[in-house]
Amino acid sequence: MSGIEQRKYWLDTMLRIGTPVLEALAARRLKEQLPKEFHSERSQFAHLEAFARLACGMAPWLELQGLEGEEERLRACYAGLLLEAIDAAVDPQSPDYMEFKTEGQPLVDAAFLAHALVRAPKAVTDRLDARVKGNLIVALKQTRRTAPSGSNWLLFSAMVEAALYSLGDPEYDRMRVGYAVHMFMDWYKGDGVYGDGKDFHWDYYNSFVIQPMLLDVVTLFEQENEEYARLRPLVLQRAQRYASVLERSIAPDGTYPFLGRSIVYRFGAFQLLSQAALQHFLEDSLPPAQVRCALTAVINRIMQYPGTLDENGWLQPGIYGYQPELAESYINTGSLYLCAAVFLPLGLLPADPFWSGEDMKWTARRIADGENVMRDHALE
Template sequence: MIANQEGIVDRSYWIETLIRIVRPVLYALRDKKLKQLMSNQGETTDRSPYMHLEALGRTLCGIAPWLECIGCEEEEEVQRIAYAELARQAIDAGTDPDSPDFMNFKNGSQPLVDAAFLAHALLRAPNELMSKLEPHVRRNLIAALSSTRTIKPMFNNWLLFSAMVEAALYRLGEEFDSMRVDYAIRQHEQWYMGDGAYGDGASFHWDYYNSFVIQPMLVDVLNVFGDKDEAWGKIRKLVLSRAIRYADVQERLISPEGTFPPIGRSLVYRFGAFQHLAQMSLQQLLPNHLKPGQVRSGLSAVIRRMMQVSDNFDTNGWLTIGFCGFQPNIGEHYISTGSLYLCTTVFLPLGLPVSDPFWAEPFTAWTSLNAWSGNYFPIDCAL
């Protein structure tokens, strides 16, 4: 399709916002000064050993599809190439045992979480973040990811972290542990609650973890391994049908004003709450009745609404703890400065070229905007 001016404006704003968010992390890692420059805003100091890997894994998890994008316009392409190089330098800085920014991949439990977000980034940008790595960086990366195998995951969404690390190691040419993969897939089948939603463990929670972790990782683990086992292939079809339904639900959560309900834990991940809708857009797996331009318009409204508040960033450009602005009281005990960078996952559709319908379609009202404007909108149906 021919690029639409509204889509071009939105894309430019998305890139500008993404770069504003990730620049401090990637520039600090380029200079191998992340540990020196990033302070811990969290409630407790015991998160300091983990926050650097959090920042790396979560930043790359969101920016990766854009780094992999083919067919960018000239000015954007210059930026993309530059940030892809910064991302590779960041992986080097974080995985080199001799680097002052060498990260903790094995002490405590938290490193498994953020190694998995880093692993997810590798799957999302296999050319830029795997194929183009220098051989010694690739070896260090494999060693770092492999070292997380000593960590026992909690009996909830964490099972997917182990499976995601295995998926990345497999893509890096290593043997994968089929038990870690099988356990995560089968256990989430047991935790499926109906109508496109999974429990976070045996219980259902009213939060955004189906989007922060569960469905994006489950879909992509099965994209990697679905053809390796007949049972996994059958489950993959079920998982995709649920993922499509949950994307529909997520789109309906966007209010006419571009807000969404502040429910559940980890609200400091801000618009990362829409990672799943963003991923389904990237993978062109939206429900048939949702126009890509409609989803872009809704997500753009959310990003603009949150970013219009001035104190989302501190004076040095780092994200602050909060949902919409600086709201430190909503940072749970496990939150650090590095945790906040999961917000970047709303930007996954930047992996689609400007000619894709997601960007090429004009502004289109999303479901709630139509509903509250007295316009036609489709009946909602359970799966």
């Protein structure tokens, strides 16, 4: 496939995954329709999880200016659906009014929704009418009931406050932002990787949560705080390195190491690599088109397995098809929609080198084909 054909495949796949969620929620029927059989004890949180995680991945495409033709028609349509979905989720009179108040899990997914607001300020945040914005601010503030542990949860609190700042709420809490940033500076382990708290874990949480949220929070607030402006180049350099590690982890056949927690988030494991492409901070030695081809191989391999989606188009737990034993007890159907985070580069125009560049073999494929590839190096 050419880059333009790959873009169409990415877009079709994102909409195939996301349409059931957004259409049901915009019609205020998500609680009625979202499957609850899998880990049903977690079902009270499933609706916010599905919506927020999907929005987090779709937001850059919804924000994109300059599209034409059918894709622009689709973008405008889905931007409208997302606005309707937010209204349905935060309106106390809605049958799909979502759970923000309970301590614990709602903070997590309020943060993913908050990240969507930060990623789509013009298409989403600035287009909310006063009533919906007021309801959304109330909902986000309800998550302050949760005192986050010394882990990636600190960034959930910081991201919620970032969204409140973006919504123009003067009561956003700078301390929650500053505490998260400074703790993660202390938890850096080297070579582009942070601990999840003081300890290191072999998993993808540096990509699921830590580095995407840390970088976007520091970037959002760098104009407000000289220290964040000073830290941003360091945070960016570390993110560059980890993005390269992610690209090198993609095998010649499009598989990757299945390590650690939450592996059923599927290609959401590559959120930071996708963000590096979107925000143009890939290392100079890593061409954007090479990343496109690597991620396309990952997406295609996963999506071709029957059972990834059920007969009604809802995600099911697993990596390649239906593999429920891979899912931890905290995961429900809604959790799985963090896979949408891989689609961030759809926020780039078709003319961007990510999409317009000629097809390229990714690093592992070049090595496996016997090519003379420059050796890897640690971040000094």
